[in-house]
Amino acid sequence: MKTIVLTAFMLCFWQGIKAQPNTKMENQAAIAAITDAIENYYFKGIYEGDEILLGKIFHPGTLLFGDVKGEPYFKTIDLYLDGVKNRQSPKFSGKPFRGEIINIKVINSIAVAEVNVKMYDFNYRDLLSFHKFDGKWIIVNKMLTDLSK
Template structure:
């Protein structure tokens, strides 16, 4: 059987308006997620999370699971990276947007850890919110 692909073009999966959405997610990550973690500001950090968000992953090879409330309580009660004097660097590696959902891959160096985060976003009432966080510790 012969297949002919004449006149068929690959579809561009990135819509022009996705650039606007990627920019909005980037701003949210930088202004709420990274800044909230760095400063230990659980209210600022919490404003980017949906109330039902769950966090899963592993830290130092041990399973990690928290509700968003437990996570934010931990942020509130620990010494912030800003106050610790240790290096802090948040980096956005990739953002993929499809309609009203998105996934961001981040690298976050803080304290003595090097985390890889995968954040799932959903655009709710015009605002990009994190609805799930997965993380792993890359430190050796």
């Protein structure tokens, strides 16, 4: 009888271990990948004015919405990248630039990153929506507001 009870307990215990999702490790890996994408493509592309590098982190259908100095802001990703290409980059302007990741929230194959970008006379707060495509985290929407006063 002891053997049956012990065997049943071990089977339940073993299945319980296997049934636990590994979401914490998955989220940590996703957060690390998104952090890398933000730092090495998003911030670096903005700072250097490299629209090709910056474009690698955006889905081709990405839309940008928000406000700049209290005025509504809307651009397609193509218009945004063209603006980055045709302006003087923060790197070559001699003005300070700072990108900071405030928070990243991951749920399955979607994520939202809250970042702060200080450049020129602006202090932008961006909400970047990510989706995982073919193992790569890509920005599918950008919302921004200018916190400068």
